[in-house]
Amino acid sequence: MNSNKKLSKKEAKKLLxxxxxxxxxxxxxxxxxxxxxxxxxxxxxxxxxVKYANVFSTPTGIFVSIEFGEEVLSHIMRxxxxxxxxxxxxxxxxxxxxxxxxxxxxxxxxxxxREIDKIEDYKPIxxxxxxxxxxxxxxxxxxxxxREFLASxxxxxxxxxxxxxxxxxxxxxxxxxxIGAIIASVLSIxxxxxxxxxxxxxxxxxxxxxxxxxxxxxxxxxxxxxxDFVSGLSRAIEAIFSALAIAFGVGFVLNIYF
Amino acid sequence: xxxxxxxxxxxxxxxxxSVLFTTPKDSIVKAGIVGSIGWGLYYISSLVLNNSIIxxxxxxxxxxxxxxxxxxYYKKPATVFIIPGIIPLVPGAGMYYTMLELxxxxxxxxxDKGTETFFLAAAISIGLIISTTxxxxxxxxxxxx
Numbered sequence: 001m002n003s004n005k006k007l008s009k010k011e012a013k014k015l016l017x018x019x020x021x022x023x024x025x026x027x028x029x030x031x032x033x034x035x036x037x038x039x040x041x042x043x044x045x046x047x048x049x050v051k052y053a054n055v056f057s058t059p060t061g062i063f064v065s066i067e068f069g070e071e072v073l074s075h076i077m078r079x080x081x082x083x084x085x086x087x088x089x090x091x092x093x094x095x096x097x098x099x100x101x102x103x104x105x106x107x108x109x110x111x112x113x114r115e116i117d118k119i120e121d122y123k124p125i126x127x128x129x130x131x132x133x134x135x136x137x138x139x140x141x142x143x144x145x146x147r148e149f150l151a152s153x154x155x156x157x158x159x160x161x162x163x164x165x166x167x168x169x170x171x172x173x174x175x176x177x178x179i180g181a182i183i184a185s186v187l188s189i190x191x192x193x194x195x196x197x198x199x200x201x202x203x204x205x206x207x208x209x210x211x212x213x214x215x216x217x218x219x220x221x222x223x224x225x226x227x228d229f230v231s232g233l234s235r236a237i238e239a240i241f242s243a244l245a246i247a248f249g250v251g252f253v254l255n256i257y258f
Numbered sequence: 259x260x261x262x263x264x265x266x267x268x269x270x271x272x273x274x275x276s277v278l279f280t281t282p283k284d285s286i287v288k289a290g291i292v293g294s295i296g297w298g299l300y301y302i303s304s305l306v307l308n309n310s311i312i313x314x315x316x317x318x319x320x321x322x323x324x325x326x327x328x329x330x331y332y333k334k335p336a337t338v339f340i341i342p343g344i345i346p347l348v349p350g351a352g353m354y355y356t357m358l359e360l361x362x363x364x365x366x367x368x369x370d371k372g373t374e375t376f377f378l379a380a381a382i383s384i385g386l387i388i389s390t391t392x393x394x395x396x397x398x399x400x401x402x403x
Binding site for chain 1: 264268270271272277279333334337338341342348353354355358360379382383386387390
């Protein structure tokens with residue numbers, strides 16, 4: 001350990017950039033606000049030349065400022081797209097623990113973070129199959145039989161496929177949930193019209209499950225408790241609006257059908 | 259027998275959701291266990307108490323606590339386990355039935371279902387609040403010692 005190595009100003013800037021990048025990866029992949037703020041602060045304070053570090057983060061942006069020597073350096077980063085990737089949150093979490101406890105150079109840290117950012121998601125086909133599996137077993141929890149099981153597998157597969165495609169084109173969550181709910185109910189109703197299964201309820205309930213805002217609810221509550229009221233409120237609004245989008249989508253189709 | 263079946267279905271369903279949220283490979287099975295514990299408690303307590311709101315509260319508290327424990331043992335963020343586990347409890351069915359009653363112009367039934375859905379969502383939130391507060395205060399108490 002060469003802990004007496006002095007941090008130059010250029011390196012301090014890089015440290016700031018590294019901390020913000022770590023925060024950005026976490027926030028973009030659905031981490032709670034307090035975790036993002038905590039990680040950034042820990043990374044900045046891990047080098048003893050940085051006397052003071054303060055972070056403010058909301059789901060749409062990160063503001064960091066650190067005191068280095070006589071100067072205050074600050075960095076603002078706007079976060080636009082968000083998706084859910086728990087693996088990356090975990091990876092950055094591990095990385096920050098490593099970075100804080102070792103004397104890793106900022107250069108190497110940045111390289112590691114860029115690698116984490118590039119980690120591949122599960123293959124799309126596996127995700128679609130997982131969507132199908134989760135829907136089909138969920139239909140069994142709602143008193144469906146083997147016919148509903150098969151139908152929900154098919155519908156869940158299609159719904160996750162289309163919503164995944166829509167998210168790639170950066171469609172707003174409201175529209176993608178709305179379309180997903182419409183597809184789920186149209187497919188369920190048409191399957192019951194063919195005469196394959198009469199239990200429309202189980203099929204629709206199961207196939208809207210991949211759309212429900214579980215992440216938003218969880219994070220909204222965790223943010224609010226840790227005192228990040230702005231983030232908590234904005235995530236709660238996200239949860240309410242995605243629930244409304246699903247309800248509107250289902251109601252739209254049912255209204256036409258009945 | 260029915261309970262074992264339910265646990266297995268809930269496990270597989272949660273595993274599916276955890277892949278959708280890109281849970282790390284080594285945590286998928288653990289997330290599934292959290293989900294099946296939550297749904298199992300929900301199922302048993304709704305049989306005993308015959309009240310879905312209290313059952314949801316119990317289930318979400320237990321998911322929060324088990325998630326935090328797993329997070330501590332396996333050194334992962336707690337959300338990795340809590341998010342997939344909580345999804346089966348989210349009242350998608352309530353949302354659907356509310357819409358169905360609205361469309362069929364049974365407004366009283368719609369208000370009834372809608373209120374229940376709202377309270378189910380509130381129960382999930384309160385459960386998460388209770389379990390997270392418990393774990394943070396335990397952590398604080400331990401770090402003081």
